[in-house]
Amino acid sequence: MPHESPKTDHPRAPSQTRPDDRENTMTRTRLLAALLTAATLIGTAQAQDFPRTTIQLINPYAAGGSADLLARTVAMAMAERLGKEVIVVNKPGAGTTIGASFVAHAEPDGHTLYLSTATAHAIMPRLSKTAYDGIADFAPIAMLANVPNVLVVRSSLPVKTVPELIAYAKAHPNALNFASVGIGSQPHLAAELFMQTTGTRMVHVPYTGVAPATTDLVSGQMDLGFLNAPPLLQHIESGALRALAVTIPKRADLLPDVPTLDELGLAGFDIGTWYGLSAPAKTPGPVLDKLRRTLAAVMSDRAVRGKIVSQGSEVFYLDGDAFAAYLKRDAERMARLIDTAGIKTR
Template sequence: MKLLWTLVAALSVLLSPVLAGAQDFPNRSIRLIVPFPAGGPNDIIARVVGQRMSELAKQPVVIENRGGQGGVLGTDAVAKAAPDGYTIAISSAGALTISPSMEKVAYDTRRDLQPITLVATVPEMLVVATNVPAHDMSELIALAKAQPGKLNFASTGAGSLTQLAGELFKLKARIDIVHVPYRGAAPAVNDLLGQQVQMAFLDLPALLPQIKAGKLRAIAIGAPERAPTAMEVPTTAEAGLPGLLAENWYGMVAPAGTPPAIVAALNKIASEAMRDPAVKEKLASQGAELVGDTPEHFASFIDAETKKWAQVIKDAGVPTEK
């Protein structure tokens, strides 16, 4: 019994700084890493949500852009940070669920990172160049089947979510189209406009201005519901391919081992920030739908997304570096 009380006392001494830190969290600035360069959708979402978090927490939320390797480098920096809640990230679907299946990365998402909340989803839109003689999903599939291996689709890079969305399209529609990778959305859209490539699945915000101007033709949106900014475009399910769901998303994570009380505090602050009408309005123009869920639900979501895209990679025979 004496030994037991000695162990309890020792444990209390070890935990007291952690518990004290959790009770008054946050009492200094929080570093919010964005694993992409400034100006992109990940950065915009983080800055809008982070600003409101700062106001609610009454502490600065400092954005730090650490781009590289499709979000992997910045995400790894969080995985290696002290688990005290003062270094977190809003990372992407690619870095959290796709890259670990495609290449060797220094972290294991579920082992080295603590989910806080799913922040936002951004649907992928299937579009075609205006010279493509297809105005809906059935016409596009028929065209591809009539010309196997002749049509191509653009992506933002090898191993990107946009490539896997195209690969999923190939699998679900049973068509043979050729992948053409680009370095980002801008050059992919430019070649779509120039009719150098025939189609692409890309983030809605990158396509919306060109769709509204009639320079690209929207076929379907890879989300469960139509987008408020493009209500005229059917979902992939409405277009006849219910299994073709592809959404980019961004989620808040901390280093593994962050105390549950601090994780709960971060979740509360972030969720309240995302419920703010002004925050929702600012991000609606980016095609982003704010979510806000529990750490447990976000962890399950990460697991499901990892399994889904790993299966697509396998079934489509996508080359990997692992």
């Protein structure tokens, strides 16, 4: 028989860490800890010094509208608490994206803020190529207010309730036209959601603003619209327009006798015109915290809340984390609606 050498197991030598390796690891750990401490101290110092100069609050709409009134009310109250001027700068155009892009690329030090809207953060980035990411390029500070949209019809339309409107629209497909304030606007999306939910078909007529849309509704050239409540109130009271429902989950303070679409069987129907406040992404956490504390005080002030309500808005306050979660959900919801409705800007 051939001679077989006995098998011998040679255990692997345990890995050894040289003293200089341990020293390098400890040095790196100490350096990282020092950097984190320095960053914390810098952030804290920035918050203590903040604001160092005037704060710009960028409003992506023209002066005089509900957004402008809200922005100026909040800006004045913030200035009183921060001890520095807070000025509203109107940068309208391109469906709110001019103002949003300006803030997204501003210095992230808390001195440039944005009056946030679903249009800027969720809708326009889905409809067109924007120079910013509606979620990643912003740090949500707080939700402020909501302007209810209301479903109104011309007084001569032979419907007095939402069920009657649905029945009429089904019996006359594409015979009714609805006014909006632009492609992809909340009034447009509210109508699209209504049609999807009820199985109806109507014709979209986009306007450049709520004023001309309301004028044509009152004159009878338009059949209906899902528009901001404040400009419609006088026409609802006069009987020129008939309010059938509001498009948010709870009844509007301005129209307490008008039911919600959710109440009427369109479960979960929620498309209002909300406003919040955001800063550029990478704004230091302590600065954001100071802004959030300031806004919490502002929005809990009875005089400020009363002024906001008198302007036609409803206080809808959410702090930073809650606002960020709402914004993410709303962006996903709007994206699905835009895609399923096949909405395009061209």
